Amino acid sequence: MAAKGKAQQPAVIHKVIMVGSGGVGKSALTLQFMYDEFVEDYEPTKADSYRKKVVLDGEDVQIDILDTAGQEDYAAIRDNYFRSGEGFLCVFSITEQESFQATAEFREQILRVKSDENIPFLLVGNKADLEDKRQVSIEEATQRAQQWNVQYVETSAKTRANVDKVFFDLMRAIRSRKMENAKQSNGKKNKKDKKKKCIIL
Template sequence: MSIQKSLYKVAMVGSGDVGKSALTLQFMYNEYEEEYEPTKADIYRKTIQLDGEEVQIDILDTASQEVCAVIRDSYYRRSDGFLCVFSVTNEKSFQATHEIRELVLLLKNDDRVPFLLVGNKSDSKEERKVPLSECQATAQKWGVTYVETSAKLYQNVDRIFLDVMRQIRSKRAVHSNEPNGRRKAMKKGWHKCAVL
C-alpha cells in the first residue's frame, strides 16, 4: 500500500509579464524561455524532497490577463500558499501587489496565510525601478518574507517554492496541535443554553 504524500497547493499571483511562468517553468523543468505566450492559467504537479520528506506540490500559474473573478477567487480559496510576484523593473507591478495581498487576505479570511513577496528580474540591474528598501519595508509591514529572484539566472527559484511550502507545513502543524477541547467546549456551551 503506497503512503499518501503531503500535497501543497501554491498559487503564483501578480501582474502580467513579471515572470510567474518563467519561475514556474524553471522550478518544474529547469527551462527558461525568453518569449512565450501569455498564460491562460496552468496547473503543474511535481514530487520533490522537502527537508527529507517526499511531498507533492501543485503550482497554479495564474492568468496574466484579467480572468473571470469567480474563477480567480476559486483558485485563491483552494490554494494553501501564495507567491506574489512583481518585476523590480516595473513600479506598477509592485503597486499591484498591494491589491493582490488585500484580495488574498479577504478570500482566505486569514491574515496569517503563507505568503512570500517575490521581486523577480533582479538580474536587470540597469533597468531597476523599485528600490530594495521599499520592497523590504513593504514585506516588513505585511509580516512576510521578501525574496529577490531571477528566473533567467535561476537565482532563488527553488528557495521561494520551498520557503512557501515550509510556511504551509508550519501552519498545518499549528492547526493539528490545536486542542479539540475548544470545539467540544463550544458544543457543551450550546447544550447549556436555554431559549427564552
C-alpha cells in the same frame, strides 16, 4: 506480486498559487522550477497547473502550482483559485514599479477570500538579473514585506537565482501552518472528549 510490509503513504500535497501582474515572470519562475529551463517568450493565455514531487527537508511531498495568467477577468474565477491555495507567491518585476504597486491589490484580494492575515505568503521581486533597469529598490520592497509581516526574496528566472528558495520557503510555511491547524483541531477534539468522559451515573 509480493505484498509490501508497509503501505505507502500518499505524499502530502502543498498547493501554491502564483499571483502578480502579467509579464512579471510568474510562468518563467514556475517553468524554471519545474523543468530547469528558462522560457523567454511565454504566451500568457490561461492559468496552468503543475505538479512535481520534491523532497522537503527529507520528506517526500508534492507541490501543486497554479500559475494564474495575471489578467483573470472574472473575479469569481480568481476567488476560486485563491480559495484553493494554501500559500501564495506574489510576484512583481523589479524593473516595473506598476507591477510592484499591483501586489497590494493582489494581497487584498487574497486576504478577502482567505480572511486570514497569516496565510503563507512570499513577496517575490523577479528579474533580479536586470539590475541596471531596476525601478523598485530593495528597501522599498523590504519595507512593504515588513508591513505585511512576510518574507521578501529577489529572484531571477533567467539565472535561476533563488528560484528553488522561494518555492521551498513557501512550502515550509505551508507545512508549519498545517501542523498548527492540526494541533488546534486536536486541541478542540480533546476538549470535547474530556467533556464526554465526565458522565455522572
